[in-house]
Amino acid sequence: MGTNYSVEMTNIYKSFGGVHALKDVSIRFRPGEIHSIVGENGAGKSTLIKILSGAYMRDSGEILIHGKPVMPRNTYDMKRMGIGVIYQEFSLALDCTVAENIFISKLSEKKHGLINWKKLNQKAAELTRDLGFEINPTEIAGNLGVAFQQIIEITKALSEDIDILILDEPTAVLSPLETEKLFSILDRLKEKGVTIIYISHRLEDVLRLSDEITVLRDGEVRRTFARGEADGDGLVSEMIGRNVDTYYPQRAKTEIGEEVLRVEHLNRGNVVRDVSFQVFKGEVLGIAGLLGSGKTETVRLIFGADKPDSGDIYLHGEKTKITSPYDAMKKGINYLSENRKEEGVILQMPIQENVTLSDMRAICKNAIFLDKKKESDSVENSVESFQVKCDGIHSLVASLSGGNQQKVSIAKSLFVNTDIAILDEPTRGVDVGAKVEIYNIINQLVSEGLSVIMVSSEIEEIIGMCDRVLVIGKGQVVGTLMKGEVDQENIVALSSGIKS
Amino acid sequence: MTNAKRIANFFLENNIYIVIIIMIVICSILTSNFYTYQNITNLMKQNTIIGILAFGQLLIILTGDIDLSVGSICGAANVAVSVLLRGEMSLPATLMIALLLGIGMGAANGFFIVFRALPPFIVTLAMMTIARGLAYIWSGGRPINVVAPELVKINNTLVARIPQLATFLILVFIIMLILLRFTSYGRIIKAIGSNAEAVRLAGLRVNLYRFSVYIITGFLCSLGGILGTVRTGVGSPVFGEGYELDAIAMVVIGGASLSGGKGDAVKTIVGIFTIGMISNIMNLMNVSPYLQQVIKGVIILAAIYSQAITNNKGRLAA
Numbered sequence: 137m138g139t140n141y142s143v144e145m146t147n148i149y150k151s152f153g154g155v156h157a158l159k160d161v162s163i164r165f166r167p168g169e170i171h172s173i174v175g176e177n178g179a180g181k182s183t184l185i186k187i188l189s190g191a192y193m194r195d196s197g198e199i200l201i202h203g204k205p206v207m208p209r210n211t212y213d214m215k216r217m218g219i220g221v222i223y224q225e226f227s228l229a230l231d232c233t234v235a236e237n238i239f240i241s242k243l244s245e246k247k248h249g250l251i252n253w254k255k256l257n258q259k260a261a262e263l264t265r266d267l268g269f270e271i272n273p274t275e276i277a278g279n280l281g282v283a284f285q286q287i288i289e290i291t292k293a294l295s296e297d298i299d300i301l302i303l304d305e306p307t308a309v310l311s312p313l314e315t316e317k318l319f320s321i322l323d324r325l326k327e328k329g330v331t332i333i334y335i336s337h338r339l340e341d342v343l344r345l346s347d348e349i350t351v352l353r354d355g356e357v358r359r360t361f362a363r364g365e366a367d368g369d370g371l372v373s374e375m376i377g378r379n380v381d382t383y384y385p386q387r388a389k390t391e392i393g394e395e396v397l398r399v400e401h402l403n404r405g406n407v408v409r410d411v412s413f414q415v416f417k418g419e420v421l422g423i424a425g426l427l428g429s430g431k432t433e434t435v436r437l438i439f440g441a442d443k444p445d446s447g448d449i450y451l452h453g454e455k456t457k458i459t460s461p462y463d464a465m466k467k468g469i470n471y472l473s474e475n476r477k478e479e480g481v482i483l484q485m486p487i488q489e490n491v492t493l494s495d496m497r498a499i500c501k502n503a504i505f506l507d508k509k510k511e512s513d514s515v516e517n518s519v520e521s522f523q524v525k526c527d528g529i530h531s532l533v534a535s536l537s538g539g540n541q542q543k544v545s546i547a548k549s550l551f552v553n554t555d556i557a558i559l560d561e562p563t564r565g566v567d568v569g570a571k572v573e574i575y576n577i578i579n580q581l582v583s584e585g586l587s588v589i590m591v592s593s594e595i596e597e598i599i600g601m602c603d604r605v606l607v608i609g610k611g612q613v614v615g616t617l618m619k620g621e622v623d624q625e626n627i628v629a630l631s632s633g634i635k636s
Numbered sequence: 637m638t639n640a641k642r643i644a645n646f647f648l649e650n651n652i653y654i655v656i657i658i659m660i661v662i663c664s665i666l667t668s669n670f671y672t673y674q675n676i677t678n679l680m681k682q683n684t685i686i687g688i689l690a691f692g693q694l695l696i697i698l699t700g701d702i703d704l705s706v707g708s709i710c711g712a713a714n715v716a717v718s719v720l721l722r723g724e725m726s727l728p729a730t731l732m733i734a735l736l737l738g739i740g741m742g743a744a745n746g747f748f749i750v751f752r753a754l755p756p757f758i759v760t761l762a763m764m765t766i767a768r769g770l771a772y773i774w775s776g777g778r779p780i781n782v783v784a785p786e787l788v789k790i791n792n793t794l795v796a797r798i799p800q801l802a803t804f805l806i807l808v809f810i811i812m813l814i815l816l817r818f819t820s821y822g823r824i825i826k827a828i829g830s831n832a833e834a835v836r837l838a839g840l841r842v843n844l845y846r847f848s849v850y851i852i853t854g855f856l857c858s859l860g861g862i863l864g865t866v867r868t869g870v871g872s873p874v875f876g877e878g879y880e881l882d883a884i885a886m887v888v889i890g891g892a893s894l895s896g897g898k899g900d901a902v903k904t905i906v907g908i909f910t911i912g913m914i915s916n917i918m919n920l921m922n923v924s925p926y927l928q929q930v931i932k933g934v935i936i937l938a939a940i941y942s943q944a945i946t947n948n949k950g951r952l953a954a
Contacts, residue, residue, distance in 0.1 A: 441837060461839045465839030471837060478831070479837050482830045482831045483830075483831070485826075485827060485897075489823060489827070493835065493838045496820040496824070497820075500820050505818050505819055506818055506823065552839070
């Protein structure tokens, strides 16, 4: 075995239930190199990282770290082997100082159990200086920008003798300037001989940064490119390349009517910047973009879930202000949250009570008393038409599978009749069969004359379902594609910044 | 789910009923005078005021908040009645002002908690000392006789052999039962306690509902304060002290979850009388009041601990 690899994963298999998340994956990483892993959502990137970090156990296959086989049972095992992961959400104690965060696991000296603050702060300053940054070690972590917080995370990992660093979408929350800072750190770490495993959707960054790029698709390694071998188009065609035309149900030809919604110069902080677009009656408008691009943030402004800093919203040609979700629904807009468990359904309540929550008046006598007969009839109806598989409408939503919970969430937001339905990641975490059912529901809505705004990070379904696609990148509209121009390469290129 | 599991789950969900049956059996074995008419009516009267506060607390706890000020607001209203009557205000006006006082204090709680997003624990803790302080200021620190015979008379009036005082608790109980089981309001309150953000995104005005709960609770507190003058014949600045904790204990023993979303009117009334009976039986047995406090605390802890265990098991079985 060549010991010039720091990590060797061979013939890794992993499945969840009947779904194969990883099939015969073999991948090797060299010290002093940046090796990127790219692939669509669900391609198996995060499963691969989680196996390497010890969060998941592999079903079969072999992992060698510096030539030694390992069988991690948890993340602690892997940390001791020198593997550290920096996730998108940082795990910093935001009220503590920089130095405290870096040395959180070994604050005091062994001898007497007291903290030598002077030494601690000095060491912290040295470590950050090593990475090329002057950060005051006594500064409170929460006062620093996101980029500096990330630097602290990296410093913390390195102080724990980590020489294999996994970064999961590290630039999703960073501004272009901050991204540059991160890249300069990664270059420095490379020189020190650290193995860097880099996961990102931003192909532009990946191409610039990586010594090697491995493309995953459907849980398998498609190809590993060396530096210079790959270009944007090459990567994209390896990442996709599945015939999906037949997968999306045909929609009856609908007339696209007059404008129902117009948004002008919508702004909110850094996440939504000068977004303008229109939505017409009877169309499905897709909103595509990478994780953290501002898709969800944009539609939340239209629904009144957050307040915009500036910008105008016109409904049916009239300027209006949407102050709250209550207000939005009164004006004919509803919203399916991307975040099913936290914002979509109430897990500890029965299906029935979830579905009717968005329009209780429809099931009440005298606007006060619940008409339980009427309620259960209409819920039975919608459970049937959405094909929710359950043990009766009185079962708790928590007892359903993820896909069925999603259907309840959709049934809940569509229980009330509106003109515009905003569906944020309507098929997230849903299996193929259920996806098609959800597509049918969307087609049904459109044929009834509704307008659907479909936010999705799955490019295929955007192409399969949408009449028009708005591509959002870093909070801005980076392009609008008409039906004829919508294809995977266009969307991927626009959203990952290869093309503009 | 198998039938055996269904039955097991039924008992886990409803173990409060088993607890109260055991309590009743123990009480009737330990003392000969537990089952007397005199004692039963006494038990009802003793628990009327605190029971009304517990129902207010139930609403708050259902939304996932907590209210430490119920006892003090009750005390402030209690003193207000006696002071206003002594100032020769008419009885209807007095009662109206006392009710508005509680509603106002509840509204103040609600304003800071809901619309200014301050933590309920702190806001109601502040209101607890403010209301108690006002009760001392208005009364001058001494109990004041209630000069309204028609009010005090209620304490000894019976309606169909039930003390008239207790009919107020029965009424509040029935209204809560209907509210929580048969109205959209009750369902929304519970949904807010389970997942407020999901309710907000379903287009409901979560803030208004949460605010309304504080208003209702404020109203129930002053109702309790008014009934306090009926029961004791005085307005006292110490009236209702410690009631907030008993009210919380009653609600929690009644199976409500302090994290919100779970709770029920029938189980709460059982919780009210479970705690009420603990004091009652110890009085009948001449247990010293100091020891009573210790025993009550231990019993509450044991009951809630056993519920926590069974709740976890229930979740596994489901």
